[in-house]
Amino acid sequence: MKEKYLPKVCDGDAILSVAISESQVGSDAGNMQTSVEYDGGDLVLNGRKMWVTKAEHCSAFLVYARFPDDNIGTIVVDKDTDGLTLDNGTTNMTGHTQNELYFDDCVLSREQVLVHQPEAFKELMIEFNLERCHNAMMCVACGLNSMDRALEYAQVREQFGQPIEISRGSSGSSRIWQ
Template identity: 40%
Template sequence: MLELSEEQELVISALGDLAANEFAENAFTDDDERPVKNIRTLADRGFLGINIAEEYGGGGMGEFEAMLTIEVVGEVCPDTAEYLYNQQLVAPRAIEMFGSEEVKERYLPGVTDGEETIAIGISEPEAGSDVGSMNTRVKDDGDRLVLDGEKTWVSHVPHSTAAVVWARFPEGLGSAVIDFDWDGVEIQEHYTNMHGGSQSHFYIEDVELPETHVLTRGKEGFKKQLQALNWERVGSATLANSIARCAVSKALEYAQQREQFGREIADFQGIEWKFAEMIKELEASRTLAYRAAIESEQRSRPPNRLQASLAKLYSGEMVESVVSEALQIHGANGYQRGHPLEYLYRFARGRRLAAGTDEIQKNQIARVLKTHGLPTVV
């Protein structure tokens, strides 16, 4: 699809072999258990935090390489790919981009060695897509900062030691890092979503926030935070692409083994057309994600809003469609609880919600067009 450097090829080849040999057997679990063994293996082989600086134990590569790791692992084990997505392109990425040296030294080595997971808390009961309605606040109480509020629909809390939370500062929106074991931080409830993942609701009451734990604050700082959020959207697209690749791979294997009317079902035109449509949609989605990432790295800045939203929107719609067709090819087998396709079907649906709903992405795309017109030809 595109030409990779020799170093990128080596990384992807080694990681693909590792995933096939060590992750395949226990893939497709839905009990929300952190894939501890896989995380440890990735850390031991130097594949965890591949885009985090070497001084914090990472690989010192870029976000594009992080996307490649998500895609190659996800074709075998989507649960492990989701972990890579969250710990390479979401909260830890914000810490490295905006954090003080103290905060980076405190949290990033734990991420790259697989010992710590960092969550991200944005949504509140009355503020999801509308971050302007956020009520979690930081007040300046003389010689200290005090944080109060609540966050909901936060993923991975049971396995996380800390979270990047968005909050309203006196000078505008911003973000900070808090530990879950701090006094005043109380995890109230855990919810289970469709694919078995855990999401949590926690309160923050009168929590003293060290200045060193503030990542961004005020208009300009938060503007940079919003730009960095585009990496989460492109990462979400990459995770969706990996789930779709997994589904197509499973369907192709099944169709070439399953016989009806004296021949493989893969040879029936109706099934061939399904594969043609699936790979058409998947490759278009991968192209959008790759373009957003490559243009970003060429310009040394986060992906732009249009490209990130296009990739996020299209991939979410694509993966739901592709996994559905892959399940259809499996027939009743794929519909059984515990089958990989049944699991992927539930997993895929979340990609149209997480990292910004379809509707929000459409709003973003339309606003860019109304303000700047069509994208340039080159």
């Protein structure tokens, strides 16, 4: 799988997206219903995922699913897999489109299992927590950038022929936050 996907991702020719969330379980990913069953040498995937970012641009998805042994693992599902459909998507306030994925008897080879063992879900959640830290850092950076731009604009803004007044922080600084 590394040879198939990583070179294209590194070259910018492919995007992979994570599909973990399900509407019926909310934030309790451990209770996901999307499941994998064994069918001879193949796997059959059924279920649905929501809030999958950039799904319409992806080449494949990293799908979290429950295996017959009740452990949760991850399967790589190519976008053109029979039985996989995407809804039209919803665009959020930041302009990102998020789609819902439907898996209806998607037949996959066992080689498409990225990770599946008793501790796999716990390890995947540790990595997911690191992503949450990254997202929080991005939000703080966007907020600071917005404050800097607002302050810069406020310093040149005029209303009724005169500059607007800028609030001063407790130290007398022209910065709005301290």
